Amino acid sequence: MADAAASSTTAPSTRRRPSLADRGLDGVTLLLLPAALFIVLLFVYPFLYGLVLSFMPKEGGWLGNYTRFFSDPYMYGTIWLTVRLALPVTVLNIALSVPIAMQVRHMTRQRLLTTILVLPITLGTVLVAEGLLNYLGPQGWLNRTLILFGLIDRPIRLVHNYWGVFISLVITGFPFTFLLTLSMISGIDPALEQAAATLGARARHRFAHIVFPLIVPGLAVTFCLAFVDAFSVFPSAVMLGAPAGETRVISFAAAQAAFEQYDYSYASAIAMIMALVQFGFVGLVLGLRGLFYKGPVGGGKG
Amino acid sequence: MNMDNVLEKLWKTAVWAFVILFVVNVVAMIATVVVNSFGTRWLNSWLPVAFTFRWYAAAWKEFQLGDVLTVTFQIAGAVVVLSALFGVPAAYALARRDFPGKPLVMVLFLLPLLVPPITFGVPLATVxxxxxxxxxxxxxIIANLVPTLPFTVILMIPFIEQIDPKVEAAARVFGAGTGRLFFHVLVPLLLPGLLAASLLAMVRTVSMFELTFLTAGPSSQTLVVALYYSVFAAGVRAGQSIDAMAVIYMMSTLIWLIIALRFVNPTQIVARVKKSPA
Incomplete structure (x- = not known):
């Protein structure tokens, strides 16, 4: 279409009026403007506004909010408490997703499984937390089943502590990493593996030498997305965890500053610190990714 | 060689065992909520003593669910319509044109989807x-549009790319104006994609907790935020009526998901799948 535009201006001998066509073509790109403007106004601008606001604390110098955050162990401790939740969960979810996706891609009724897995994502963290409160509770079905099979003597405590939040993050996070990994692995040309199989490579060698190197870049991106998502855990940490203690996550600290102390400047500073940790992590992972293979995942013959 | 075969079988079994375990736990977790919402008393047993519908009536009255549901669907409806109105033209431009700065625009639309809502929600709520x-x-509505509008744009691009530009050119040759081209050619061809995008936008808005939580006032709470507050203040209300509310919330999300899944693959909800549907 771009060629047509160029040719119609250089060769005005065509039957239709070129000026109209040209204007129409320019107009198409302009269709982008309202949406782009909206995002700039309500995503980019608030972020910059928050950044500026965070340097204008209620009291103290321009770094007041940040020194306040980093001098209070109850506040800067939230970073560690959140990382302690988010990092193991993310590693576990990825470690589970890859072998399962390797098996599921050959499954005939794949859609049924993916539909069930998309349920926790759709229902959202609030509902998952509410369900787990009953399910993992001392009288819940999980503890009952474990006692029935004689695996434990008395109910184990899984709610209002670290493990409740951990489990909820696996329930909502695993389907997300799994579906991303599945779409990635399904994109690899099966001919590559068939060729290796013909030459006598066993499944684990085919995985280690063919599939894994091909998915590492995509896996790194999935890892980033999953970590950033887990790092911003909020409702389940409050509902299923101990928001005053071991699951006092950074997003809860930010919400508290905004809605309980009405200190938007401090809340913005905490949000900026949160974003900084997230971007820093993504930068680190993507930097490491540069060391691996990048290129087509299709077969040799096009 | 034989040892290898045994190990591969064992590995396969372990993987499938985990899949089943995970699915069973997810289903059991959802079932707990449903069973509890219908139960009379449920202490120290596998199932409640008896079943009843009264928690639904109680929840409907206690939490003013009629009002909350109205607000929820007014908000979700507005978000869906507005994101289609702004998102589809933008997706059309991105699918059909190459212009300098296009990668930058793509990043602009991807960022609100990748940055977690709570991170940009705090500054957004401040503004x-x-x-x-x-x-x-x-x-x-505005807060929910921030991730939903880019979501619609990104989801619609492949649907628009599938339409051959020659179809549009043909319509032009036969004298269709922009309006006729849009309503008689593009909209009918885009209908499945548009429907899928709208339904998924609906699901996302109904289940979006963080942004609504940060920006809603007492009269603009959606169902998921009301559910959060009722759990947060647990002890005041009976657990069963909270679960009755949770079931109503589940219904209000899952209906749209079930309809949406007729048009899209579940993997498309989290990832943009390259395989084009036949």
Missing amino acids: LYKVGLAGTMWGV
């Missing part, structure tokens, strides 16, 4: 409070 929109329905 909305400053202009006096927070606490109102419009504040919640």
Whole structure:
């Protein structure tokens, strides 16, 4: 279409009026403007506004909010408490997703499984937390089943502590990493593996030498997305965890500053610190990714 | 060689065992909520003593679910319509044109999807409070549009790319104006994609907790936020009526998901799948 535009201006001998066509073509790109403007106004601008606001604390110098955050162990401790939740969960979810996706891609009724897995994502963290409160509770079905099979003597405590939040993050996070990994692995040309199989490579060698190197870049991106998502855990940490203690996550600290102390400047500073940790992590992972293979995942013959 | 075969079988079994375990736990977790919402008393046993519908009536009255549901669907409806109105033209431009700065625009649309809502929600809510929109329905609608509009754009691009530009050129040759081209050619061809995008936008808005939580006032709460507050203040209300509310919430999300899944693959909800549907 771009060629047509160029040719119609250089060769005005065509039957239709070129000026109209040209204007129409320019107009198409302009269709982008309202949406782009909206995002700039309500995503980019608030972020910059928050950044500026965070340097204008209620009291103290321009770094007041940040020194306040980093001098209070109850506040800067939230970073560690959140990382302690988010990092193991993310590693576990990825470690589970890859072998399962390797098996599921050959499954005939794949859609049924993916539909069930998309349920926790759709229902959202609030509902998952509410369900787990009953399910993992001392009288819940999980503890009952474990006692029935004689695996434990008395109910184990899984709610209002670290493990409740951990489990909820696996329930909502695993389907997300799994579906991303599945779409990635399904994109690899099966001919590559068939060729290796013909030459006598066993499944684990085919995985280690063919599939894994091909998915590492995509896996790194999935890892980033999953970590950033887990790092911003909020409702389940409050509902299923101990928001005053071991699951006092950074997003809860930010919400508290905004809605309980009405200190938007401090809340913005905490949000900026949160974003900084997230971007820093993504930068680190993507930097490491540069060391691996990048290129087509299709077969040799096009 | 034989040892290898045994190990591979064992490995396969272990993987499938985990899949089944995970699915069973997810289903059991959802079932707990449903069973509890119908139970009379449920202490120290596998199932409640007896079953009843009264928690639904109680929840409907206690939590003013009629009002909350109305607000929820007004907000979700507005978000869906507005994101289609702004998103489809933008997706059309991105699918059909190559222009300098296109990668930058793509990043602009991807960022609100990748940055977690709570991270940009705090500054966004601050701005909305400053202009006096927070606490109102419009504040919640605008906040929810921030991730939903780019979501619609990104989801619609492949649907538009599938339409051959020659079809549009043919319509032009036969004298269709922009309006006729849009309503008689593009909209009918885009209908499945448009429907899928709208339904998924609906699901996302109904289940979006963080942004609504940060921007809603008492009269602009959606169902998921009301559910959060009722759990947060647990002890005041009976657990069963909270679960009755949770079941109503599940219904209000899952209906749209079930319809949406007729048009899209579940993997498309989290990832943009390259395989084009035949």
